[in-house]
Amino acid sequence: MAEARTGTRRQRVEQKEQAIIAAARAVFQEHGFDGAKIAEIAKLAGVAEGTVYLYFENKNALLLAVAAEFYDRLTRDAAEGIKDLPDTAAKLTFLARHHMERVAAEWPMLGMAMTPAKVSDEYRQSEEYQLNRTYVEVFDQVIRDGVNRSEIRADLPLSVVRDLFYGGLEYGARTMRMRPSKTDIDETIANFMLILTAGMFVPPVQAEAGGGADKMQAVLSRLEKVAGRLETAAD
């Protein structure tokens, strides 16, 4: 077969592709997307400028390749990390920490990678969207499981939960990058989860807003009284 014989050639080609992606990652990291020059990437990868265009259609495709690698790792690690955790709360806490750490670390690149597309109205058709979709599917499944296990409210649209979760984390990651000294990631995540768990309002108000809290209290005390009477009677 002709194909079998091209094995080593193909390897060399793939190796070169990897070299270009690696060079691109480094240069994007250092200079951002607009600041990065194809010339520099080519030089770092040890190829001519034109060669870059044999492997990638344009600068954007190159960025996308870098982003794809990042998302692959991110998604794999997320799925792996929650596998053995006992309940929804633990899984969400893991995902929150995982996301914040990774995004905070590689933010410059990722931000540049994903934002232009997010902005456009054709985001859903873009490959960036698909990468993100696959990643976020891990989260979605945790929520669906949580709903099935009656750990998560069934009346919330998944999209709202997801947006709040990842939107909050993205902004939080930015804050962390801005003042790394003052902010402790564990504390931030704990507070983040606390709000998602118990809300940001103080308990009385929270109960009021939830509806029927007073009634519930009344019911409870009545039940207590009745139970007491029953117990007495039974004895």
Added chain:
Amino acid sequence: MAEARTGTRRQRVEQKEQAIIAAARAVFQEHGFDGAKIAEIAKLAGVAEGTVYLYFENKNALLLAVAAEFYDRLTRDAAEGIKDLPDTAAKLTFLARHHMERVAAEWPMLGMAMTPAKVSDEYRQSEEYQLNRTYVEVFDQVIRDGVNRSEIRADLPLSVVRDLFYGGLEYGARTMRMRPSKTDIDETIANFMLILTAGMFVPPVQAEAGGGADKMQAVLSRLEKVAGRLETAAD
């Protein structure tokens, strides 16, 4: 005084500046930042290309001017809108809706305006950051007031609350833009506020974290015991 006499000249200059900003807004809206050409902006504003550079240092400064106008309106309307609202919950609901509507409407421009800076490590020194800071100060004050009135938990760092709020809204706005048909803004905001108010976990779990849950758990287990005894007795 020389200054007094330059009044009308200054007016004309300011008018031209406004014309350029307006043209820039239109062109950015239509083509995005990278797609916008200074030549087109100049033409639309009725000036020569070079003139644009007399008023603005570069393309970025032009974008910043557009963003500044947007933020000014946004901040003013936010402050105005919450003025007469009775409590923290109402104010936050207003701010959420206000933010989501505006951001969803002018997203392409704003996204392009704010993201490059957000990405950089010097974001805090940037003018973009200051615009955002002033806007968000309205929210911060609502939260501080809420804490003083004992409506908002005092143990949450403001930055976490803020990041969750605006991060969630930004992602939510994007989702709305992506599927405008399927999503109703009022419903989205209601669910958004519900999570921030009562958490996303089902009430029992939420109660545990909220405190006062012990009592309820105690009551419940007593009831179970009693019920069990009653069932036995009934047999």
Added chain:
DNA sequence: CATATATACTGAGTCAAGATCATTATTCCT
């Protein structure tokens, strides 16, 4: 091994668009 053909690579050249600046026009003041 030599030749032919296909595949991979190169870097000088093209082009588009942001920014500049010498030149020209307008306004203002005496």
Added chain:
DNA sequence: AGGAATAATGATCTTGACTCAGTATATATG
């Protein structure tokens, strides 16, 4: 009116993404 200050112009420069005609390398064939 005349001259100084201010404003505006657009041809020109610069930069960097992208192209392509040409060269080198690898593979197949006689």
